[in-house]
Amino acid sequence: MAGSPQVTTASDLTIRPLTDAAELELFNGLDYVLNDEFADDLAQGRRRPSWMWVAQRSGRLLARAAWWTTSGSDEPKLFDIFDVDDTLDAAEATQIGVRLVTTALDAIIPDGTEPPEYLHFAPPDWRDNAASHRAVTVRMAALETLGARPLVERLRLEWRRGTPLPTPQGRLTFGSVTDREELIDLMVPVLDNTLDAHSRADLETMSPREAAAKQFDEEFAGFSSPRDWWRVASLDGEPVGFVIPARNTYNAVIAYIGVLPNFRGHGYVDDVLGEGVRILAAEDVPRIRASTDVPNVPMAKAFHRAGFVTFERTINMTWS
Ligand SMILES: CC(C)(COP(=O)(O)OP(=O)(O)OC[C@H]1O[C@@H](n2cnc3c(N)ncnc32)[C@H](O)[C@@H]1OP(=O)(O)O)[C@@H](O)C(=O)NCCC(=O)NCCS
Numbered sequence: 001m002a003g004s005p006q007v008t009t010a011s012d013l014t015i016r017p018l019t020d021a022a023e024l025e026l027f028n029g030l031d032y033v034l035n036d037e038f039a040d041d042l043a044q045g046r047r048r049p050s051w052m053w054v055a056q057r058s059g060r061l062l063a064r065a066a067w068w069t070t071s072g073s074d075e076p077k078l079f080d081i082f083d084v085d086d087t088l089d090a091a092e093a094t095q096i097g098v099r100l101v102t103t104a105l106d107a108i109i110p111d112g113t114e115p116p117e118y119l120h121f122a123p124p125d126w127r128d129n130a131a132s133h134r135a136v137t138v139r140m141a142a143l144e145t146l147g148a149r150p151l152v153e154r155l156r157l158e159w160r161r162g163t164p165l166p167t168p169q170g171r172l173t174f175g176s177v178t179d180r181e182e183l184i185d186l187m188v189p190v191l192d193n194t195l196d197a198h199s200r201a202d203l204e205t206m207s208p209r210e211a212a213a214k215q216f217d218e219e220f221a222g223f224s225s226p227r228d229w230w231r232v233a234s235l236d237g238e239p240v241g242f243v244i245p246a247r248n249t250y251n252a253v254i255a256y257i258g259v260l261p262n263f264r265g266h267g268y269v270d271d272v273l274g275e276g277v278r279i280l281a282a283e284d285v286p287r288i289r290a291s292t293d294v295p296n297v298p299m300a301k302a303f304h305r306a307g308f309v310t311f312e313r314t315i316n317m318t319w320s
Pocket of ligand 1: 190191193194195196256257258259260261263264265266267268269270291292293296298299301302
């Protein structure tokens with residue numbers, strides 16, 4: 001069914017993609033934390049008007065959905081915008097949302113292809129806030145109707161310039177990563193007993209080496225920041241763990257960090273994370289972003305000990 005964008009008009013509802021970037025003002029008629037990024041994303045090819053859909057009644061925007069990708073890619077990689085007019089009653093909002101997303105998926109995702117993961121940003125206290133709680137539950141209910149299921153809730157964390165830098169403990173020595181193979185050789189054992197839901201989902205369908213290679217090729221290989229920021233931590237010459245400080249399209253990030261199973265439980269995560277933070281802070285970045293799953297309690301605690309604050313949460317849903 002994928003092919004040319006289609007327009008659906010039924011029960012006076014019009015569902016269609018944007019015609020061009022000039023319609024961004026219409027698209028931004030619903031409020032969301034990413035609204036300010038769309039113009040640059042469109043200019044850089046991370047979004048396309050044909051992946052930005054609206055549901056309107058008599059010209060009024062009632063819902064919108066959009067997909068994102070990395071620059072240079074022809075396929076949508078993430079379903080990260082799904083908003084409904086929250087003044088509608090929940091049942092109607094859900095119904096409109098379902099129709100919008102069904103129509104858009106039909107048009108942009110080839111038959112037989114799994115739709116990209118859905119990501120929704122919510123305030124850290126969304127469960128205690130009636131409006132945020134309703135916004136999350138309406139969107140999740142609509143997508144569950146379409147076969148998506150909750151994968152995990154994640155913390156979005158931020159270290160802000162001016163926060164005291166973690167002090168080096170001097171227990172470990174740090175070296176750079178020589179090549180892809182060296183890093184993958186360290187990533188494979190780190191997957192052992194990982195609490196990370198995306199890694200665990202990968203390990204259901206592939207070997208640890210395949211999962212590590214996938215993460216390297218799909219994520220780390222795309223960073224334009226210097227690879228000599230990446231660090232392997234060692235104790236008496238033996239690798240203990242590693243950290244991947246990087247810059248993505250939007251921010252400096254701790255992209256990944258791991259401690260090898262034999263060395264877990266000694267707080268080495270603090271040494272390794274501290275080194276990653278110091279490397280990025282030396283670049284005088286205004287903030288360092290990171291994410292971790294809510295159930296990955298050891299990692300969340302380590303970020304907080306290093307001075308990161310939770311500024312948002314994400315709800316991740318998949319069709320797998
Ligand atoms: C998360 C991770 C980096 C923590 O590293 P660490 O150096 O073991 O961290 P800590 O020493 O603070 O130990 C964390 C917890 O592990 C548990 N632990 C203790 N001994 C352990 C052992 N032998 N093996 C595994 N876990 C152990 C303890 O519960 C400890 O928590 P507590 O002391 O606060 O109660 C590491 O477990 C890891 O690499 N996990 C897989 C990759 C991952 O999740 N990376 C983060 C992605 S965002």
